[in-house]
Amino acid sequence: MLGIWLEKEHLSLRDDLPIPTPPKGEALIRVLKAGVCATDNALARGYYPYTGILGHEFVGVVESEGEWKGARVCGEINAVCGQCEQCLNGRRTHCDNRTTLGIINRHGAFADYLTLPFENLRPVPESISDDEATFTEPLAAALEIQQQIQVKPTDRVIVIGDGRLGMLCAQTLALTGCDLLVLGRYPAKLDLLAARGIRTALADDAPRARADIVVECTGKLPSFELAQRLTRPRGTLVLKSSYVGRVPADLASAMVNEITILGSRCGPFAPALDLLARKWVDVQPLIHARFPLNEGLAAMAKAQEKGILKVLVEVSRL
Amino acid sequence: MLGIWLEKEHLSLRDDLPIPTPPKGEALIRVLKAGVCATDNALARGYYPYTGILGHEFVGVVESEGEWKGARVCGEINAVCGQCEQCLNGRRTHCDNRTTLGIINRHGAFADYLTLPFENLRPVPESISDDEATFTEPLAAALEIQQQIQVKPTDRVIVIGDGRLGMLCAQTLALTGCDLLVLGRYPAKLDLLAARGIRTALADDAPRARADIVVECTGKLPSFELAQRLTRPRGTLVLKSSYVGRVPADLASAMVNEITILGSRCGPFAPALDLLARKWVDVQPLIHARFPLNEGLAAMAKAQEKGILKVLVEVSRL
Numbered sequence: 290m291l292g293i294w295l296e297k298e299h300l301s302l303r304d305d306l307p308i309p310t311p312p313k314g315e316a317l318i319r320v321l322k323a324g325v326c327a328t329d330n331a332l333a334r335g336y337y338p339y340t341g342i343l344g345h346e347f348v349g350v351v352e353s354e355g356e357w358k359g360a361r362v363c364g365e366i367n368a369v370c371g372q373c374e375q376c377l378n379g380r381r382t383h384c385d386n387r388t389t390l391g392i393i394n395r396h397g398a399f400a401d402y403l404t405l406p407f408e409n410l411r412p413v414p415e416s417i418s419d420d421e422a423t424f425t426e427p428l429a430a431a432l433e434i435q436q437q438i439q440v441k442p443t444d445r446v447i448v449i450g451d452g453r454l455g456m457l458c459a460q461t462l463a464l465t466g467c468d469l470l471v472l473g474r475y476p477a478k479l480d481l482l483a484a485r486g487i488r489t490a491l492a493d494d495a496p497r498a499r500a501d502i503v504v505e506c507t508g509k510l511p512s513f514e515l516a517q518r519l520t521r522p523r524g525t526l527v528l529k530s531s532y533v534g535r536v537p538a539d540l541a542s543a544m545v546n547e548i549t550i551l552g553s554r555c556g557p558f559a560p561a562l563d564l565l566a567r568k569w570v571d572v573q574p575l576i577h578a579r580f581p582l583n584e585g586l587a588a589m590a591k592a593q594e595k596g597i598l599k600v601l602v603e604v605s606r607l
Numbered sequence: 608m609l610g611i612w613l614e615k616e617h618l619s620l621r622d623d624l625p626i627p628t629p630p631k632g633e634a635l636i637r638v639l640k641a642g643v644c645a646t647d648n649a650l651a652r653g654y655y656p657y658t659g660i661l662g663h664e665f666v667g668v669v670e671s672e673g674e675w676k677g678a679r680v681c682g683e684i685n686a687v688c689g690q691c692e693q694c695l696n697g698r699r700t701h702c703d704n705r706t707t708l709g710i711i712n713r714h715g716a717f718a719d720y721l722t723l724p725f726e727n728l729r730p731v732p733e734s735i736s737d738d739e740a741t742f743t744e745p746l747a748a749a750l751e752i753q754q755q756i757q758v759k760p761t762d763r764v765i766v767i768g769d770g771r772l773g774m775l776c777a778q779t780l781a782l783t784g785c786d787l788l789v790l791g792r793y794p795a796k797l798d799l800l801a802a803r804g805i806r807t808a809l810a811d812d813a814p815r816a817r818a819d820i821v822v823e824c825t826g827k828l829p830s831f832e833l834a835q836r837l838t839r840p841r842g843t844l845v846l847k848s849s850y851v852g853r854v855p856a857d858l859a860s861a862m863v864n865e866i867t868i869l870g871s872r873c874g875p876f877a878p879a880l881d882l883l884a885r886k887w888v889d890v891q892p893l894i895h896a897r898f899p900l901n902e903g904l905a906a907m908a909k910a911q912e913k914g915i916l917k918v919l920v921e922v923s924r925l
Binding site: 336374523531538539541546547552 | 654692693698701751755831839840841846847848849850851852853854855856857858859861862863864865866867868869870871872
């Protein structure tokens with residue numbers, strides 16, 4: 290089968306990959322579409338050593354025989370042991386023995402087929418299109434913020450970043466009724482949020498007033514510093530993005546201001562699917578480009594261009 | 608009067624300082640004893656620009672006429688405006704307009720006299736000795752941890768550092784009934800904790816098992832990295848110490864492991880005095896040296912020696 294292969298920081302389109310044979314407890318899934326995430330390109334730059342097929346945001350169809358056969362699904366990307374200290378304490382996405390689709394020891398979604406444990410599968414309601422369904426995983430990651438901390442309707446919240454994840458965090462945080470401001474660099478993207486009644490500003494025009502919660506969605510040092518400056522004493526700075534290498538952090542000011550710096554990663558799929566089904570989050574305008582799988586390398590390159598939001602890799606049709 | 612003066616990173620003993628005239632709402636306090644804190648020496652090294660008399664851990668006697676006259680007191684070190692956003696939201700130690708005894712725009716306790724607002728004063732119960740009372744401020748800082756986060760009796764907690772603050776955090780955290788381990792470098796100091804039934808180990812023999820809560824009390828990069836390594840997924844790393852300059856932090860792993868990094872500074876005085884009065888915290892063995900005020904520079908130098916815990920500056924007698 291066809292797939293986008295990463296090995297030693299080198300990407301290639303391979304047509305010699307075997308269709309995987311699902312181990313016991315796992316389903317064979319034919320991929321319909323998959324989204325390119327910043328993490329995919331970070332992995333290609335060596336953010337974390339990984340060899341295999343990339344891609345973890347997908348919608349597909351179960352091919353395995355049984356009750357799931359033919360179901361249109363997305364899937365939790367962490368396959369877990371269920372027996373380690375993390376799993377037994379309800380922290381399954383942190384399983385000590387986890388594999389992660391297209392990220393840790395598990396071939397990903399930029400391919401004709403993938404496998405995932407049946408327990409990871411989530412049926413996609415009919416009202417959710419294939420395009421929309423590819424956003425389930427990043428939307429779940431955005432919702433992880435509210436899973437971790439309480440966002441009060443009276444809280445002042447600032448999202449830094451108008452990239453893919455920033456646009457999703459902005460939309461999910463807006464649903465809390467909080468006093469939200471999104472800082473970005475691209476008027477065209479900020480306009481998409483403004484059209485939904487979300488207050489935006491260019492990052493260079495960041496306000497002086499500090500916020501209760503600041504969500505850093507860029508993974509870049511100047512934004513981290515801006516986030517620290519914008520977090521009020523005893524406020525929370527959410528790290529929602531990957532940082533490559535060490536970040537020279539001003540921990541003294543975090544101590545003096547008693548700031549909480551909170552790492553935030555994978556989130557809950559069920560509410561993400563609910564929000565997509567109810568159309569309370571609008572992901573369609575975030576799709577900026579589409580490529581067939583055999584142009585997957587171009588898809589990944591496109592996703593790195595400035596101002597580009599979601600790029601979809603179209604693999605097959607239902 | 609006599610005082611230890613800091614100016615442009617230069618320390619001096621001065622005998623030409625005027626006895627302060629307390630502004631309206633403030634008390635004149637004759638200092639009995641004062642403790643040397645790591646922050647004092649950090650300020651002397653330029654951690655934060657400050658010009659004036661150093662020292663913020665003290666016990667003294669009110670000299671001003673009125674109901675407080677003659678009272679033996681310690682004092683909250685942050686003098687606040689009561690009107691800014693921080694004050695009005697119960698974050699008085701973060702007052703936007705605060706002055707802080709011996710740290711920010713307010714002369715400190717290494718002198719014959721100091722002034723503080725009457726509202727900052729806390730009477731010291733008779734059962735607490737002058738020696739013990741000088742520990743009220745750092746003990747309150749240790750208690751700030753439990754003021755900020757819940758420490759469950761079943762939590763695994765690791766304190767890194769057997770310095771002054773680490774020894775106090777260890778004792779207050781032990782009172783929660785948590786599963787506590789203190790990592791240090793000095794067997795003699797760790798033995799003081801072991802004598803109270805607190806489990807200890809040398810930092811080089813740090814366990815592999817991760818903890819729910821790790822409290823970093825050294826302000827040093829290797830300890831911060833050890834703290835990150837020892838914090839379990841979704842656990843909390845408490846920053847209890849000052850860091851000079853930027854710290855190259857591994858924020859990517861904080862994000863992946865969804866760790867909470869929590870800055871922690873000044874804490875509540877009332878419970879600190881309660882614990883001292885009940886003798887549930889033992890501070891006497893932490894006193895390693897005493898100097899009269901006219902040898903205050905030697906006191907500050909002594910406090911920087913390896914393995915030295917609390918150094919007291921003895922100013923006057925009741």
